[in-house]
Amino acid sequence: MVIHEPVNLAMPLAKVLGETIRRNRRLPDGNDLREVLKGFGLEEICLDRGIAVFRGRTVVAMAFPRDEPLVVDVISSSGELSDALEVVAYLDRKLNAFIVEIVPANDIEYEGNIGLEPVIIDAESFELKSSPVLGHFEEEEGSPFLVIDRETYEHWKENGNTDICPICGGELAWKGERAYCLDCGYGVKVVKK
Numbered sequence: 001m002v003i004h005e006p007v008n009l010a011m012p013l014a015k016v017l018g019e020t021i022r023r024n025r026r027l028p029d030g031n032d033l034r035e036v037l038k039g040f041g042l043e044e045i046c047l048d049r050g051i052a053v054f055r056g057r058t059v060v061a062m063a064f065p066r067d068e069p070l071v072v073d074v075i076s077s078s079g080e081l082s083d084a085l086e087v088v089a090y091l092d093r094k095l096n097a098f099i100v101e102i103v104p105a106n107d108i109e110y111e112g113n114i115g116l117e118p119v120i121i122d123a124e125s126f127e128l129k130s131s132p133v134l135g136h137f138e139e140e141e142g143s144p145f146l147v148i149d150r151e152t153y154e155h156w157k158e159n160g161n162t163d164i165c166p167i168c169g170g171e172l173a174w175k176g177e178r179a180y181c182l183d184c185g186y187g188v189k190v191v192k193k
């Protein structure tokens with residue numbers, strides 16, 4: 001997994017938080033979040049009442065774990081805010097569903113929803129009710145790729161438009177199991193697992 005900028009952390013984080021909700025049947029707490037962020041190679045540098053700060057080589061994550069909503073702000077470690085993102089997890093009582101979404105701090109940068117759709121999990125059955133396109137990032141020959149699993153891809157193909165880039169909302173050009181986005185420069189790769 002490579003992390004160069006906030007989106008490289010926000011997308012895998014949203015994916016894992018969704019999986020955590022489905023597994024534990026509740027919102028992730030501070031400990032769950034710590035496990036996830038440390039698993040991504042971030043170092044916890046500060047924990048004070050109601051706030052935890054995690055540092056990676058290129059990003060800083062600030063977590064505000066309270067009962068609800070769970071908020072993680074991801075900014076570039078340069079302090080630049082234009083690509084900052086917020087990952088939010090909460091229970092929507094009207095929908096009776098858990099939601100995990102990625103909200104850009106700067107709306108102008110992004111045309112579409114990051115991941116195309118938020119994670120929506122039914123609060124009774126804990127089934128996934130949406131088709132988010134989330135994964136982690138890897139690098140090949142200097143080019144960063146969003147790696148998505150087969151299940152995510154099948155959901156996307158059935159319920160959405162696979163010509164739209166899940167990172168920036170731009171147009172994707174597919175070549176077999178890989179796609180390239182001319183707008184943001186990221187690739188998308190589907191893996192079997």
Ligand SMILES: [Zn+2]
Nearest residue numbers: 165168181184
């Ligand atoms: Zn794109």
